[in-house]
Amino acid sequence: MTVPLLDTNLPGLPLFRRGKVRDVYDLGDRLLIVATDRISAFDYVLGSGIPDKGRILTQISAFWFERLAPIVQHHVLATKVADFPGELQPFASTLAGRSMLVRKTTALPVECVARGYLSGSGWKDYQRAGAVCGVTLPPGLRESDRLPHPIFTPATKAASGHDINISEEDAARQIGAALTSRLRDLTLALYEAGAAHAATCGILIADTKFEFGLTDPADPESVILIDEVLTPDSSRFWPRDQYAPGGPQPSYDKQFVRDYLERIAWNKQPPVPSLPGEVVERTRAKYLEAYERLTGRPLED
Numbered sequence: 193m194t195v196p197l198l199d200t201n202l203p204g205l206p207l208f209r210r211g212k213v214r215d216v217y218d219l220g221d222r223l224l225i226v227a228t229d230r231i232s233a234f235d236y237v238l239g240s241g242i243p244d245k246g247r248i249l250t251q252i253s254a255f256w257f258e259r260l261a262p263i264v265q266h267h268v269l270a271t272k273v274a275d276f277p278g279e280l281q282p283f284a285s286t287l288a289g290r291s292m293l294v295r296k297t298t299a300l301p302v303e304c305v306a307r308g309y310l311s312g313s314g315w316k317d318y319q320r321a322g323a324v325c326g327v328t329l330p331p332g333l334r335e336s337d338r339l340p341h342p343i344f345t346p347a348t349k350a351a352s353g354h355d356i357n358i359s360e361e362d363a364a365r366q367i368g369a370a371l372t373s374r375l376r377d378l379t380l381a382l383y384e385a386g387a388a389h390a391a392t393c394g395i396l397i398a399d400t401k402f403e404f405g406l407t408d409p410a411d412p413e414s415v416i417l418i419d420e421v422l423t424p425d426s427s428r429f430w431p432r433d434q435y436a437p438g439g440p441q442p443s444y445d446k447q448f449v450r451d452y453l454e455r456i457a458w459n460k461q462p463p464v465p466s467l468p469g470e471v472v473e474r475t476r477a478k479y480l481e482a483y484e485r486l487t488g489r490p491l492e493d
Contacts, residue, residue, distance in 0.1 A: 196229035196241025197290070202283050212237050213246070213425065219293075222269065224280065225250075226291045231475070233449050234458075239466035246290040247491060248479045249423045254292070255487045256386065256421035263381050266417040267294040267405065289492045297405025297418055302363050303347040303355050304375050306383035309398035310337050311428060311441070313357055314345065326359030336398070336430075336437040342383055344376040347401070371412045375404055378415070386422045393485040395444065396435055400427035424482050444482035448474045 200215045208218040212232040217224040227246030230237050250271070257266045270276060270293040273284045280287065307314050307324065314324040315335050323329060325345035333339075346363040347355040364372040379402055387397045403419035406412070420426050429444035452471045453460075467475075483491060 194243045196243045197246060197286070198228055198230055198241045200226050200228060200286060202226075202280075202286070204279070213249070218296075219277070219279075221296050223294050223296050224276075224287075224291060225294055226287060228290075231446065231449060233446055233453055234460045236460070236462070236464045238449070238464050240472055242472055242476050242479065244476060244491065245479055248483045249420060249425055250290045250292060251489075251492060252423045252483050252486060253420045255489070257417070259389070260382055260385060260417070260421065263385060264378050264415070264417050266421075267297060269293045269295060294418070295407065295416070297407055297416060298409040299403065299405045299418060300367060300371075300375070300415075301349055302358075302367060302372075302375065303349055304379040304402045304404060305345045305347055305357075305399060306342050306379045306402070307345055307399040308339055308342045308383065308387055309396070309428075309430075309437075310335060310339060311398050314399065317357065325357045326361065334438045336435075336439065336441050338437070342380055342387075344379050346372075346375075368412065371415070374412070374415060378402075378404070378417075382417070382421075390422075390429070390486060391432065393488075394432045395482065395485055396430040396432050397422065398428035398430055398441070402426075422486075424479055429482055444478045446475065448478070 202217060205217040208216040208223060213227060213230050215226045215228060227250045229241035229243055229245045231242050231245060232238065254271045257268045273287050276293055310318055310333050317324045318329055318333065322331065324343065327343045327345065330340065344360060345357060346360060347357050349355060360372060360376065382402060383400060390397050400422055402417060404415050405418040406414045407416060408414040424445040430441040434442055448471050449467060452467060458465055
């Protein structure tokens, strides 16, 4: 198994942002997004990485950006290092398979979440209020039940900690009713297309979040899809053949990591723990299985 890449350092390139997983470099009117092998849980980046995780996330997103392009334009300019500008070629060994050259946009301050099943924070909201983000749902639903139809449940982007669920009306107050309506329609169309494909691959997409940006801040019609798309980090993937509503479901994501951290009774405060080899290997295997099922492709170097 390869050694995980936990940090990048590309001398001469200004760092635009370092997130929990991605390091983003500023190339003027373009950005270079590099997905590391860092993994976070309970809002903290852990001491261990998951080998190849960044490559898996990047290549899943690249697959979806291409597949969903008929629905909405996206920000990807290139994913092959050979197609990157000359200034990036010295870093080819670091960037290969885990980076994207993208258009710079004005990111919209709303996470666009689509839910097809009742889980996570949506399940908690439903238990409390019978609704999710202001969308009233039928009574008597169980945890993980499929919803009568997918719903749009936006959230605010938090600089740290969990994003906060808001209603569509709250989103409209932030970015305008017309733009919110456009984002809702795009979010649901992307989710339904993605979920339909995933179902043929044996995966249920319970929920997911999309991010959008404007190529022209003055033009709300210049919306494009940005960030990552339908990955195990941004979505809840469930194995279709094990689906059993009425409780939590097994998933293709950080389940083994979260289970381990709960088992050792970590107080979810620094210092952050590292992961044992078995948890790392099983988590990598789940991410890789999701990639191979969805794309039908081997992971590229």
